[in-house]
Amino acid sequence: MIQAFDTIVVGAGMVGAALALGLGQQGFNVALVDRASPREFQPGAAPDIRVSALSAGSERYLASLGAWPGILAMRATPYQRLAVWDEASSPLRRLLPSRLTEVEFDARRLGASHLGHIVENSITQRALWQAAEAEPGVTLITGHSVRDLSQDHRGARVTLDDDRTLEAQLVVGADGAQSRIRELAGIGVTRDQYQQQAMVISVRYRGAVEDITWQGFYPTGPRAFLPLRPAGDAYPGECWGSLVWYDQPERLAQLKAMNNADLIAELHRQFPERLPELTHIDAKASFPIARQHARHYSQERVVLVGDAAHTINPLAGQGVNLGFQDAQCLQQLLVEARAEQQDIAGLALRQAYEQRRRPANQRMMLAMDLFYHLFSNRIPPLHLARNLGLGAARALPFARNQVARYAMGLDEQLPAPIQGILNRLPRLGGL
Known part of the structure; x- marks a missing residue:
């Protein structure tokens, strides 16, 4: 038996679930397929180790889907300020006062109530699933993976691991960096593995x-603090937070091997002085980081969104925000195509999607790479250049705030001078 849909979304993580929900609300008949389901929400449980900094633009999108109230009803921590500074030691550092090499972004100066929210990935996914389950146009198919894909001018067919066949005009690959749909569609990628890995620690x-999230930049990579919620009645006067430490794999392996008491002591030695007093480590994990970009965002009746299309250095936590922008863009194009009675997998739609999303994703990928290469070294001229850059950002609040508004999703375009600089830079690694 073949089940027929308008669209099949493979991958029910945050981005895939958002897209399926949005399409269902617009009258599409959507299948949402994933091997697993998000775990049930437990109010008193420790936070998940994977969290994201959702921008104001992502909040608006999630609110339009009806999922944002569900997120707030579970757990979300707003932050009003973001600080970045250089922690590398160098003889050149004395050329600039330390106060000039720290930049702070403040929501009040941007005309906003907050810069964003720190939210556990599982909570964002759970809220989207709850909304999708209540949407008649969305059929959730869980516990199964995709075994095969075929497509022709009439439509696409997906075969699941239980031999079921699903049929649709369009298949969306939202199944992550190791996308099975991307592989079956024959879409290649360019990939660059960074030397560093990232270690995440729930504390x-x-x-x-705290109302601030911050990053100190070291030659081995940044070290960041993200505030979370109060720890509850069992731990009066304490809160949860998330720490991120970028470093060489060997160094992170040493850290992971430490007992919690020794690791807390090491964190206080190696993190900036503004790190609050740590009392407990709940979980820790490390993972490799890479920049990866699909050579094309579509192939016949397959379109890619989120990490299936692009992964970036998680330096500023922009990955999921870019994914939500992909979903929002594709949803809009599909609604317009259907209203005009066009093929929702037609070449014109797929080209429009690529033309809108690839440049925006490239800009963010390039910006994160520039940060990575500028800050992750001990070369004195680059050390001076980055300190001068931070000092200039501090001295030019208008340009700084315009960039912040773009990153938050409040403005759709970067300031023209900055966009011009990015346009003149060479593309890295086939971006």
Whole structure:
């Protein structure tokens, strides 16, 4: 038996679930396929180790889907400020006062109530699933993976691992960096593996919930703090937080091998002084980081979104925000194509999607690469250049705030001078 749909979305993570929900709300008949389901929400549980900084633009999108109230009803921590500074030691550092090499972005100066929210990935996914389950146009198919894909001028067919066949005009690959749909569609990627890895540590700290997230840049990579929620009645005066430490794999392996008491002591030695007093480590994990970009975002009746299309250095936590922008763009194009009675997998639609999303994703990927190469070294001229750059950002609040508004999703375009600089830079690694 063949089940027929308008669209099949493979991958029910945050981006795939958002797209399926949005299409279902617009009258599409959508199948949402994933091997697993998000775990049930437990109010008193420790936070998940994977969290994201959702931008104001992503919040608006999730609110339009009806999922944002569900996220707030579970757990989300707003932050009003973001600080970045250079922690590398160098003889050149004395050429600039330390206060000039720290930049702070403040929501109040941007005309906003907050810069974004720190949210556990599982909570964002759970809220989207809850909304999708209530949407008649969305059929959730869980516990099964895709075994095969075929497509022709009439439509696409997906065969699951239980031999079921699903048929649709369009298949969306939202199944992550190791996308099975991308592989079956024959879409290649360019990939560059960074030397560093990222270690994420869920901690409790003494003090109130902080309204700032910050990153100190070291030659081995940044070290970041993300505030989370109060730890509850069982731990009065304490809050949860998430720490991120970028470094060589060997160094992170040493850290992971430490017992919690020794690791807390090492964190206080190696993180900036502003790190609050840590009282407990709940979980820790490390993962490799890479920049990866699909050579094409579509092939016949397959379109890619989110990590299936692109992964970036998680330096500023922009990966999921870019994915939501992909989903929102594709949803809009599909609604317009259907209203005009066009093929929703037609060449014109797929070209329009690529033309809108590839340049925007390239800009963010290039910006993160520039940060990575500029800050992750001990070369004195580059050390001076980055400090001068931070000092200039501090001295030019208008340009700084315009960039921040773009990153938050409040403005759709970068300031013209900055966009011009990015346009003149060579593309890295086949971007």
